[in-house]
Amino acid sequence: MRQLVIGALTITLLVTLSHSITSAESPEEIMEKRALGFVTTLQAGDSEALFVYMNENWAPAKPGDNRDGRWTRIAGDLVKRHAQVEIVGVTVDQPYLLSVQTTEENGPALSFIFEFEETPPYGIVQLGIEAGDRGPKADLPDFIMPPDASTDQIVEALNIWFGTLEKQDKFSGTALIAWQGKAIFTGAWGMADKRWDIPNNADTRFDLGSINKSFTKIAIGQLLLADKLTLDDPLSKHISDYPNAEVAGKVTIRHLLEHSSGLGDIFTEEFFNSSKSLYESPRDFFALFADAPLQFEPGESQSYSNAGFMVLGVIIENVSGQTYYEYVQQHVFDRAGMTGAGFFRRDDPVANVAEGYTQMRSEDEDGSWRSNAFMLPVRGNSAGSAQATVADLLAFDNALRTYKLLPPNYTAWYFGDDGALTQAKLMDMPERATVGTGIAGGAPGVSAALESDEDLAVIILSNYDAPIAESVSRALYRPLKKALGETM
CATH class of the missing domain: 3.40.710.10 (DD-peptidase/beta-lactamase superfamily)
Structure with missing residues (x-):
């Protein structure tokens, strides 16, 4: 199960790390520094330092989001739970999405999954923590849409992409995409029952x-x-x-x-x-x-x-x-x-x-x-x-x-x-x-x-x-x- 939340050295080193990010570095280098800095800060076990790091390296808050109190509680909880992790690897899952894999003695493997801004200064937008082995990464084709795609073009691209997965026998099931609580796309592919050749449909129920x-x-x-x-x-x-x-x-x-x-x-x-x-x-x-x-x-x-x-x-x-x-x-x-x-x-x-x-x-x-x-x-x-x-x-x-x-x-x-x-x-x-x-x-x-x-x-x-x-x-x-x- 994946949990989304909103890392450890001293505050002095935190400031040094933030200042070490320069315009000469590539976006990939900046994002990796921010992610590794978070986990390294977490390892030091100082919730105040972690809170400072989050404020230094996160993207600006949305209007009306008074996150200081929430972040103080979350930083304390993260330190209590995960300060003993050891870093074992870093992977780039997608552009602007990076994972730091860790292990912990007598605990599960954890993946810290960071999402970043797509424009400078490439601040952290969101952090997810996923427990356990993430499993093999499926070999999926790239999901491609036209530039400035309309809603109709997005739906068409989804149908094409899922149709490809169905033909390759990589996916059988249903998908729903919603925006602000309302479904804008629903589709079904593959068989609900292979023996009787019954296809999946939008109302098929699946094991959760x-x-x-x-x-x-x-x-x-x-x-x-x-x-x-x-x-x-x-x-x-x-x-x-x-x-x-x-x-x-x-x-x-x-x-x-x-x-x-x-x-x-x-x-x-x-x-x-x-x-x-x-x-x-x-x-x-x-x-x-x-x-x-x-x-x-x-x-x-x-x-x-x-x-x-x-x-x-x-x-x-x-x-x-x-x-x-x-x-x-x-x-x-x-x-x-x-x-x-x-x-x-x-x-x-x-x-x-x-x-x-x-x-x-x-x-x-x-x-x-x-x-x-x-x-x-x-x-x-x-x-x-x-x-x-x-x-x-x-x-x-x-x-x-x-x-x-x-x-x-x-x-x-x-x-x-x-x-x-x-x-x-x-x-x-x-x-x-x-x-x-x-x-x-x-x-x-x-x-x-x-x-x-x-x-x-x-x-x-x-x-x-x-x-x-x-x-x-x-x-x-x-x-x-x-x-x-x-x-x-």
Whole structure:
């Protein structure tokens, strides 16, 4: 999952670094210096120095964006979480988009993804932090539009580009492009069911993978708002019969949300060797991890944990008095207007749900497409695998940005501003939240991505292996942002 946020040496060195950028340097050199300087500043563990660096190296704030308070909280949070990273590489993903890859002892690999201004002084526009291996970069053709393209020409270019991917059998799925909350392009390619030759269409529902974790976090936020729990509650407070009493006493809801609980994963050898019909609700997964020792003490490191979100699902059930599925359907899907979304069993003949197809194989197999029906749990859960359409995800993004799911302070918290909940008064937020966000999900035969800000949303759903949806989203987002910003 990708998280968008808004790095370490002393302040003296920061000033030296900023002053060392000269007009004689190429844009690429300037951008690399800014990115590496951020991560190097982060490594020093001084949140004040990081705040200074951000002010020195970011693009100017938009009118009305009083970001100092937000940045102070974010700088402190970044230092607390990621000061121990080690730089292992730098890659240029696209023009004006650069990634710094890092590792951390007892923690996940992290990619710090920087977006820059396209004109001098090439300040940082946005920073994304992506946990885990980003996966192989898909070999995609360049997305090409005419200079000063009109909306009709942009749509034509999208149809041509996706048609090429379909012919090359690199993409099967749907795409939606929206500007300021309204869809301007929707398309579908490939097959929802290869056996029966049923094509995908704009209303085809796809497995969302870990995008589901966003729904779980929102549910926790709603229960927090209702004073039914706190982020520092130990899980023992809400799951009295948790199988491991020692773990239940020291792992908190905050740890579970931040992947810092020390709990392991659900995709164990036992899971792969058992019937997937055994796993119909979040609690059913406890047998796979609850008795295992923690990977580290809670709060001391981070490691992506599906198990932690299974525990959150059970907390939501116990606190709300509803099943996880009932709660999310009523308080997230229905409230957002996600009319096609649901948690459909894989063995139920539900209309317009795409079959997933994977090429993930053992070495002695031929790599042809195979259904993923027997590779994943029979039903989605609090860690992943609800099904929805691209229109459903646009409805979700719109509802989130217009505070229909959470009020402003809690929406800021959802987007990663952990200090927002400590504000004494309601935060002054625009009518439509402006924070950039990227969320994604992937598994065999599952790939989903939603990347958005206050203007542009790029939503890609596929029934092919990850990370094809993320690769497509990355290829489209920046050129579409520029072209539509000039056209709309």
